[in-house]
Amino acid sequence: MSDEFILETRNLRKEFNGFVVINDVSLKVARHTIHALIGPNGAGKTTCFNLITRFVRQSGGSIWFDGQDLSHTGPGALPHLGIARSFQISSIFPHLSVLENVRLSLQGRLGKSFNFWGSARRLSHLDDEAMSHLRSVGLAEFAKRTAHELPYGRKRALEIAATLALDPRLLLLDEPMAGLGREDVERMAALVRQVGEGRTVLMVEHNLSVVAELSDRITVLQRGDILAEGSYEEISSNPLVVEAYLGGGHG
Numbered sequence: 001m002s003d004e005f006i007l008e009t010r011n012l013r014k015e016f017n018g019f020v021v022i023n024d025v026s027l028k029v030a031r032h033t034i035h036a037l038i039g040p041n042g043a044g045k046t047t048c049f050n051l052i053t054r055f056v057r058q059s060g061g062s063i064w065f066d067g068q069d070l071s072h073t074g075p076g077a078l079p080h081l082g083i084a085r086s087f088q089i090s091s092i093f094p095h096l097s098v099l100e101n102v103r104l105s106l107q108g109r110l111g112k113s114f115n116f117w118g119s120a121r122r123l124s125h126l127d128d129e130a131m132s133h134l135r136s137v138g139l140a141e142f143a144k145r146t147a148h149e150l151p152y153g154r155k156r157a158l159e160i161a162a163t164l165a166l167d168p169r170l171l172l173l174d175e176p177m178a179g180l181g182r183e184d185v186e187r188m189a190a191l192v193r194q195v196g197e198g199r200t201v202l203m204v205e206h207n208l209s210v211v212a213e214l215s216d217r218i219t220v221l222q223r224g225d226i227l228a229e230g231s232y233e234e235i236s237s238n239p240l241v242v243e244a245y246l247g248g249g250h251g
């Protein structure tokens with residue numbers, strides 16, 4: 001595996017009860033890029049994420065992260081490897097403060113080395129770090145608020161802050177723009193770009209103008225296979241892709 005690529009799937013395959021969902025996907029994600037995975041509903045995008053994050057086991061093929069074979073790893077190993085997936089809203093603790101949510105995530109990263117009964121000084125150090133993550137997603141002023149009070153778009157930003165606390169090298173975002181209004185989309189797009197600096201982001205996203213704006217490279221998935229790959233210009237002028245989106249392939 002070359003140093004250029006941080007993540008590689010080789011002939012990845014997934015069947016559910018004999019039904020092929022991922023047929024033969026060899027995906028290469030270059031280090032320090034924002035890479036988008038797009039395609040019609042049911043193409044297998046989320047399943048790809050579930051395979052990469054080891055929530056489901058592949059039926060065939062392999063997954064490589066930074067030269068390491070993940071094919072036999074479970075999901076528990078991922079934070080230590082430096083892979084994080086954006087948290088779903090349901091994983092925010094609604095009755096804790098915004099700051100406490102990020103602090104919990106930090107404690108999770110520090111794992112066993114974190115002493116729960118540690119000194120007040122260490123706790124305040126955690127607060128400092130949590131605040132810096134909140135600042136970077138524009139939530140500093142909301143730190144003391146209870147998480148459930150946040151408007152939807154801010155909750156999504158809190159998920160990102162909690163994910164950043166894990167200090168991942170590879171961040172997987174499944175439809176970060178879903179359900180956001182126009183203003184929140186712009187804010188989230190700026191955030192994804194910022195988060196992508198010095199990291200690698202693999203993003204599933206249906207909002208094609210966001211994909212065009214953010215992505216260094218795009219892979220189009222259709223019915224479990226890679227249909228096309230390239231820059232937004234290349235993808236959007238590819239007749240096969242146009243057909244998949246506008247023709248009968250959309251469902």
Ligand SMILES: Nc1ncnc2c1ncn2[C@@H]1O[C@H](COP(=O)(O)OP(=O)(O)OP(=O)(O)O)[C@@H](O)[C@H]1O
Pocket residue numbers: 016021039040041042043044045046047048
């Ligand atoms: N656990 C499962 N058991 C059976 N079938 C599944 C399972 N997970 C996904 N599938 C099927 O795999 C196919 C691909 O689903 P997947 O969620 O990966 O698509 P997607 O590209 O993320 O679609 P969307 O854009 O709608 O989110 C679908 O036909 C889905 O019904």
Ligand SMILES: [Mg+2]
Pocket residue numbers: 045046047
């Ligand atoms: Mg999906």
